[in-house]
Amino acid sequence: MEELRDVAIIGVGMTKFGKSDKSVVELFAEAANQAMEDAGIVGKDVEVLFVGNCFGGFYEGFMNMAPHLAWEIGAKTAPAFRLEGACASATYAFILAWNWVASGMVDIAIAGGTERSMLPGTPYATRTFAMGAEKFESDCGMTFPGVFATCAMLYSKTYDIPLEKLREMMAYVSIKNHKHGALNPKAQFYKKYGELKVEDVINSRMIAYPLTLLDCCPFSDGASAVVLCSADIARRFTDEPIYVLGVGAASGGGLHRQEDYIKPIARVTSARKAFKMAGLSPDDIQYFEGHDCFTIAEIILLEACGFFEWGKAAKATMEGETEIGGKIPTNISGGLIGKGHPVGCTGTAQVYACVEQMLGKAVKGNQVTPPPEIAMTDNLGGDFASLGHIILGRSKRSKYRR
Amino acid sequence: MEELRDVAIIGVGMTKFGKSDKSVVELFAEAANQAMEDAGIVGKDVEVLFVGNCFGGFYEGFMNMAPHLAWEIGAKTAPAFRLEGACASATYAFILAWNWVASGMVDIAIAGGTERSMLPGTPYATRTFAMGAEKFESDCGMTFPGVFATCAMLYSKTYDIPLEKLREMMAYVSIKNHKHGALNPKAQFYKKYGELKVEDVINSRMIAYPLTLLDCCPFSDGASAVVLCSADIARRFTDEPIYVLGVGAASGGGLHRQEDYIKPIARVTSARKAFKMAGLSPDDIQYFEGHDCFTIAEIILLEACGFFEWGKAAKATMEGETEIGGKIPTNISGGLIGKGHPVGCTGTAQVYACVEQMLGKAVKGNQVTPPPEIAMTDNLGGDFASLGHIILGRSKRSKYRR
Numbered sequence: 001m002e003e004l005r006d007v008a009i010i011g012v013g014m015t016k017f018g019k020s021d022k023s024v025v026e027l028f029a030e031a032a033n034q035a036m037e038d039a040g041i042v043g044k045d046v047e048v049l050f051v052g053n054c055f056g057g058f059y060e061g062f063m064n065m066a067p068h069l070a071w072e073i074g075a076k077t078a079p080a081f082r083l084e085g086a087c088a089s090a091t092y093a094f095i096l097a098w099n100w101v102a103s104g105m106v107d108i109a110i111a112g113g114t115e116r117s118m119l120p121g122t123p124y125a126t127r128t129f130a131m132g133a134e135k136f137e138s139d140c141g142m143t144f145p146g147v148f149a150t151c152a153m154l155y156s157k158t159y160d161i162p163l164e165k166l167r168e169m170m171a172y173v174s175i176k177n178h179k180h181g182a183l184n185p186k187a188q189f190y191k192k193y194g195e196l197k198v199e200d201v202i203n204s205r206m207i208a209y210p211l212t213l214l215d216c217c218p219f220s221d222g223a224s225a226v227v228l229c230s231a232d233i234a235r236r237f238t239d240e241p242i243y244v245l246g247v248g249a250a251s252g253g254g255l256h257r258q259e260d261y262i263k264p265i266a267r268v269t270s271a272r273k274a275f276k277m278a279g280l281s282p283d284d285i286q287y288f289e290g291h292d293c294f295t296i297a298e299i300i301l302l303e304a305c306g307f308f309e310w311g312k313a314a315k316a317t318m319e320g321e322t323e324i325g326g327k328i329p330t331n332i333s334g335g336l337i338g339k340g341h342p343v344g345c346t347g348t349a350q351v352y353a354c355v356e357q358m359l360g361k362a363v364k365g366n367q368v369t370p371p372p373e374i375a376m377t378d379n380l381g382g383d384f385a386s387l388g389h390i391i392l393g394r395s396k397r398s399k400y401r402r
Numbered sequence: 403m404e405e406l407r408d409v410a411i412i413g414v415g416m417t418k419f420g421k422s423d424k425s426v427v428e429l430f431a432e433a434a435n436q437a438m439e440d441a442g443i444v445g446k447d448v449e450v451l452f453v454g455n456c457f458g459g460f461y462e463g464f465m466n467m468a469p470h471l472a473w474e475i476g477a478k479t480a481p482a483f484r485l486e487g488a489c490a491s492a493t494y495a496f497i498l499a500w501n502w503v504a505s506g507m508v509d510i511a512i513a514g515g516t517e518r519s520m521l522p523g524t525p526y527a528t529r530t531f532a533m534g535a536e537k538f539e540s541d542c543g544m545t546f547p548g549v550f551a552t553c554a555m556l557y558s559k560t561y562d563i564p565l566e567k568l569r570e571m572m573a574y575v576s577i578k579n580h581k582h583g584a585l586n587p588k589a590q591f592y593k594k595y596g597e598l599k600v601e602d603v604i605n606s607r608m609i610a611y612p613l614t615l616l617d618c619c620p621f622s623d624g625a626s627a628v629v630l631c632s633a634d635i636a637r638r639f640t641d642e643p644i645y646v647l648g649v650g651a652a653s654g655g656g657l658h659r660q661e662d663y664i665k666p667i668a669r670v671t672s673a674r675k676a677f678k679m680a681g682l683s684p685d686d687i688q689y690f691e692g693h694d695c696f697t698i699a700e701i702i703l704l705e706a707c708g709f710f711e712w713g714k715a716a717k718a719t720m721e722g723e724t725e726i727g728g729k730i731p732t733n734i735s736g737g738l739i740g741k742g743h744p745v746g747c748t749g750t751a752q753v754y755a756c757v758e759q760m761l762g763k764a765v766k767g768n769q770v771t772p773p774p775e776i777a778m779t780d781n782l783g784g785d786f787a788s789l790g791h792i793i794l795g796r797s798k799r800s801k802y803r804r
Binding site for chain 1: 405406425427451456457459460462463464465466467468469470472473477478479480481482483484485486487488490494498501502504505506507533534535536537540541651652653654655656659667668671672783784787788
């Protein structure tokens with residue numbers, strides 16, 4: 001891949017997450033307009049759009065939304081592609097946009113996502129979310145709280161950690177992510193749940209044993225967008241471009257096809273691809289946004305991406321290794337748990353959070369200091385089925401590559 | 403784009419179109435297995451999948467299907483992307499797969515599509531199809547028969563062709579496409595409607611004036627798939643690779659944003675992009691598969707792609723210019739009208755038809771002779787919102803390029 005061009009992020013945008021009365025088009029336009037303003041471009045400069053969305057057809061009776069998003073932001077006839085990879089939709093949009101810029105198809109692209117997932121209320125939403133899992137599983141009534149509850153059980157058993165002890169360890173993920181979400185003005189739980197205690201998490205409403213309400217991310221509406229351009233021209237637009245160092249994607253089968261879903265093969269494969277492209281290892285990553293749809297999910301992904309040995313991330317979390325000042329600050333934006341999870345836009349919202357950190361623009365209490373030089377995202381779609389990873393740097397790949 | 407690699411098609415596959423009891427996964431696997439067998443590869447050789455699907459979530463409660471398709475065909479952890487661009491989904495999948503191979507990300511990719519659109523019956527399907535249009539329009543009750551009925555009205559008025567005369571001209575599209583569909587064993591209307599007369603079309607059940615049932619394509623289930631690889635290695639797999647000479651994609655806004663939707667801006671833009679990349683003009687194309695969702699649609703697209711002057715394609719069709727032996731043989735596979743239209747797989751089914759023609763493998767009565775050297779597809783999603791074009795050649799771009 002040496003022949004591919006370096007690609008830079010020159011602008012980012014994100015709506016506030018939470019309940020919204022706006023349409024998916026309006027939400028996307030808000031995020032994309034922010035990103036374009038940040039980049040100093042206008043709609044007609046955008047040569048291609050890649051947009052993640054999961055439930056548009058199902059919830060809103062609105063399929064094929066991508067071209068209408070293009071027109072809404074003034075990009076008009078620019079090709080517009082909608083990606084649907086459940087919760088990984090926007091990372092997939094980002095990766096494909098990166099490829100179009102890297103390969104010289106275009107100089108300027110927008111990648112983003114937009115979603116209204118609060119529309120139908122929690123019971124119906126839970127059922128619909130389950131459709132992002134393998135069909136046999138969702139048809140049998142397996143929902144995502146169920147999938148991750150079994151992960152927690154399996155984790156407890158595999159690593160010989162008593163379940164009650166694991167629940168305590170998991171609570172530290174919830175406490176951390178809610179704490180930082182409460183500080184983030186764009187988070188769904190801004191100014192809420194900022195000072196949780198272990199007992200609060202453990203004693204909150206049981207959802208799928210051993211996961212309680214505070215172990216789960218919420219349903220959310222929202223959108224996010226990123227402007228990508230060829231690194232050659234990035235400094236025309238900004239003094240501080242953020243460079244794409246590596247991307248990875250991989251597929252997992254349904255749970256019934258996975259040998260061990262607390263060591264998800266697709267996640268391990270995808271993360272390794274991203275590290276390989278970047279020429280880096282987990283030790284080089286200074287900031288991390290991972291797909292914490294549930295507390296146990298954050299623990300599993302930290303291990304699968306190589307930040308901790310198998311079975312060690314729960315303890316490390318309890319010991320503060322994923323907090324600011326720890327080994328790998330993780331989801332200091334609030335993550336999915338504290339910031340919200342508008343399904344098809346989460347991937348580029350993770351990129352937004354990384355860029356904010358790298359430019360030193362995170363709010364007080366959430367900013368890692370000094371601002372991280374290299375950051376990474378991890379985004380999961382379905383039951384460990386669609387994995388995507390993005391590694392970003394404040395300098396071009398050539399500076400870091402070993 | 404001079405730095406992009408040449409890309410070849412080394413295998414194609416397609417299910418029979420029509421009503422099927424198979425799942426979208428089984429349908430896709432059937433088509434992809436055919437394509438892989440045709441290419442002489444197996445699942446583990448596939449490095450990435452791009453799959454078009456429109457209604458999976460809505461009709462079947464099955465989102466995020468792409469990774470499960472990868473595992474089903476043995477490609478396992480290969481990244482798998484689902485594209486949804488309504489009826490243009492599979493062309494968009496093809497274009498992105500082409501880009502991954504052309505840019506050197508991978509050597510071997512599968513592009514395809516899979517759809518069950520007959521599931522809910524005609525009235526509900528009509529309503530759901532309308533969700534592929536711009537939301538304001540579909541919410542107001544505008545369905546696709548309605549959109550294209552207004553196109554026919556507008557065409558009649560703009561070019562001063564009395565509506566009853568235009569209905570007769572449109573009937574020739576129906577006669578031709580049904581005739582060739584009736585000869586195509588994979589077509590939904592195989593052995594049906596092979597000898598229609600103008601009166602049959604005009605007098606069939608009225609759907610949306612002036613369009614009758616035989617002016618419309620059917621709802622269909624089906625799948626199609628194409629194996630793409632770097633041209634450098636194509637001859638390891640086949641003696642007759644088909645090369646990708648050019649691709650184009652462009653977006654249109656809703657009908658209310660279009661100046662003149664019988665000259666759809668997205669279609670004109672996308673076709674020109676494909677011609678520009680290929681270094682060719684409409685005169686160079688010897689075979690054409692265009693998105694004939696309705697008879698009037700075929701007339702409009704022939705003009706927008708540059709095969710006939712504005713307002714001249716209806717008459718040219720009546721005079722046989724789009725039949726075998728005419729100026730530009732069009733939809734000799736049966737097209738959407740005679741072959742069927744499984745929404746998210748139609749684009750790669752058009753590629754299948756072109757490849758079959760170029761290799762001289764079409765059935766008797768449908769084969770253009772000599773087999774075309776250069777062929778083209780035109781695929782539409784939504785109300786002139788998502789356009790995609792693909793130009794294929796029996797030799798590499800360098801041979802034809804002027």
